[in-house]
Amino acid sequence: MRRQIPDVVVSRLPMYLRVLALLKAEGIDFISSRGLGSRLKMTPAQIRKDLCYFGKFGRQGRGYNVGRLFSELKQILGLDKQWSMALVGVGRLGRAIMDYKGFIPEGFKLVAAFEKDRNLIGKKIGGVVIEDFAVLGKSVKEKNVDIAIVAVPSSEAQNVIDMLAQSGIKAILNYAPICARVPRGVRLQGIDPVVALQSMTFYLTRV
Amino acid sequence: MRRQIPDVVVSRLPMYLRVLALLKAEGIDFISSRGLGSRLKMTPAQIRKDLCYFGKFGRQGRGYNVGRLFSELKQILGLDKQWSMALVGVGRLGRAIMDYKGFIPEGFKLVAAFEKDRNLIGKKIGGVVIEDFAVLGKSVKEKNVDIAIVAVPSSEAQNVIDMLAQSGIKAILNYAPICARVPRGVRLQGIDPVVALQSMTFYLTRV
DNA sequence: CCTTGTGAACGCATTCACAGCA
DNA sequence: TGCTGTGAATGCGTTCACAAGG
Incomplete structure (x- = not known):
C-alpha cells in the first residue's frame, strides 16, 4: 500500500x-x-x-x-466517474441547491430529494421527485446514492446524519450550522457561511 | 502587542x-x-x-x-457588534443569500445588493433595494459596508473582487468557484460546495 | 480526586537545497 | 540554462506532563 x-x-x-x-x-x-x-x-x-x-x-x-x-x-480524486447525490431537506436552501447548475459539469448528479413536509412530497423540481423522508433508507440504497447533502434545520441535522450513516452513505455535505458526529468511515464536510464570516471579523477588529 | x-x-x-x-x-x-x-x-x-x-x-x-x-x-471575534454586508450578484444564488435567515441572529446584516442586470435594479428583496453595479464603490462607502459577499459568475468574480478591494472593503466572502487574488490586508474566504465534494470523492474511491 | 495554564517535547507540514536530467 | 523529484532541515501546531489551585 x-x-x-x-x-x-x-x-x-x-x-x-x-x-x-x-x-x-x-x-x-x-x-x-x-x-x-x-x-x-x-x-x-x-x-x-x-x-x-x-x-x-x-x-x-x-x-x-x-x-x-x-x-x-x-x-x-475519483472524478473520472459520475457521483450520485441525494438531498435531504427541500426548504429554501434545499431548493437553491436543487437549482444549482454547478454540480453537473463536475460529475455530481442529484438523483433524489427527501422532505418531511407533506405539501412538498411528490412535487418535481429539476427532474427530481421529492420523496417522503420516511423512505430515505430504502430509496438511497435503490438509487445507489454515493453522497448526501443535508439542508435541514440544525435541530434535525444530527438525526438526519445518523440516518444517512445507517443507510450506508459514506460522504455527507452538511449545510446545517452544527458540529455533527459521524461514525468512523463516514466523511463529513461542513459548509457554513456564518462560520466563515465569524473568523474574518476577528481580523477586521484588529487592523 | x-x-x-x-x-x-x-x-x-x-x-x-x-x-x-x-x-x-x-x-x-x-x-x-x-x-x-x-x-x-x-x-x-x-x-x-x-x-x-x-x-x-x-x-x-x-x-x-x-x-x-x-x-x-x-x-x-468582534461579534459584540453589528456587521454590515453588501451582496454583489443577485442571480439565483444571490437571491438565496438575500433570503437566508441565518445571518441576522449572528449580527450580520445585509444593507446593500448590487446587480448588473437592468431588469433587477430597483427591485426590493427582503428590505434591500437592488442597486446598479456601477454605483458599488460610492454606495459601499456611504453605507459603511464592512463585508462583501460575491455571488457573480466565475468569469466576473475577479473583477468584482478587485473593485471591492478598491472600494476599501477588507473582508470578502466569495461564492464563485475561482482561486481569486486580493491585495494585502484584505481577507478572502471562499465557500464552494464543489471543492468540498471533490476532496470527499478521493476517500470514497479508496475504502 | 478534580481542574486549568503553560513550558517542553513531539510530530507533521512546509521549505530548502541539490542531484539528476532535458 | 531550466526544471523536477526528493531527502534533509526547518518551523509550527499539537500533545504531553506537571505545577498550582480547588
Whole structure:
C-alpha cells in the first residue's frame, strides 16, 4: 500500500484541478511548479511535494503537461466517474441547491430529494421527485446514492446524519450550522457561511 | 502587542462559540476542556492551549463558566457588534443569500445588493433595494459596508473582487468557484460546495 | 480526586537545497 | 540554462506532563 497521504494535501488537489482547467482553456500546454504556484499563491516546492505523493508527472526543464496532469488528478480524486447525490431537506436552501447548475459539469448528479413536509412530497423540481423522508433508507440504497447533502434545520441535522450513516452513505455535505458526529468511515464536510464570516471579523477588529 | 495568534486557532473559535451557545441553551453553567473536547472531537489540551492565547478564562477543578467564556469569545471575534454586508450578484444564488435567515441572529446584516442586470435594479428583496453595479464603490462607502459577499459568475468574480478591494472593503466572502487574488490586508474566504465534494470523492474511491 | 495554564517535547507540514536530467 | 523529484532541515501546531489551585 502506498504511503498515507496527508488530508491537507488531498484538500489542495481540487484547487490544482481548477487552475489546470483554466490553463487548458487558455491553450497552455506546459506549466512549471513555479507557474502553478504563482497562480495559487503557493510555493513551487509545496506543489512539487504534493504531486510527488502520487507519482511523477513532470518533465525536467519543461514542467507539467497541463492536459496530462489534469486527467491524472481527476482520476486520483475519483472524478473520472459520475457521483450520485441525494438531498435531504427541500426548504429554501434545499431548493437553491436543487437549482444549482454547478454540480453537473463536475460529475455530481442529484438523483433524489427527501422532505418531511407533506405539501412538498411528490412535487418535481429539476427532474427530481421529492420523496417522503420516511423512505430515505430504502430509496438511497435503490438509487445507489454515493453522497448526501443535508439542508435541514440544525435541530434535525444530527438525526438526519445518523440516518444517512445507517443507510450506508459514506460522504455527507452538511449545510446545517452544527458540529455533527459521524461514525468512523463516514466523511463529513461542513459548509457554513456564518462560520466563515465569524473568523474574518476577528481580523477586521484588529487592523 | 500580544503574541501573534495562529490562523488555525482563530478559525476554531466560531466552533467553540457554537457549542457554548448550545450548552447555554441546555442550562449548563460550567464545562471542562474535556467536556468541550468530547463535543468537538478535539483533545482537551488543544482547547486549553487555544484559549490560553487570549487569556485565563477557567477555574481549576471547575472548568469554564459557559456564559462568561461565550461572551469573551464573542468579543474576541468582534461579534459584540453589528456587521454590515453588501451582496454583489443577485442571480439565483444571490437571491438565496438575500433570503437566508441565518445571518441576522449572528449580527450580520445585509444593507446593500448590487446587480448588473437592468431588469433587477430597483427591485426590493427582503428590505434591500437592488442597486446598479456601477454605483458599488460610492454606495459601499456611504453605507459603511464592512463585508462583501460575491455571488457573480466565475468569469466576473475577479473583477468584482478587485473593485471591492478598491472600494476599501477588507473582508470578502466569495461564492464563485475561482482561486481569486486580493491585495494585502484584505481577507478572502471562499465557500464552494464543489471543492468540498471533490476532496470527499478521493476517500470514497479508496475504502 | 478534580481542574486549568503553560513550558517542553513531539510530530507533521512546509521549505530548502541539490542531484539528476532535458 | 531550466526544471523536477526528493531527502534533509526547518518551523509550527499539537500533545504531553506537571505545577498550582480547588
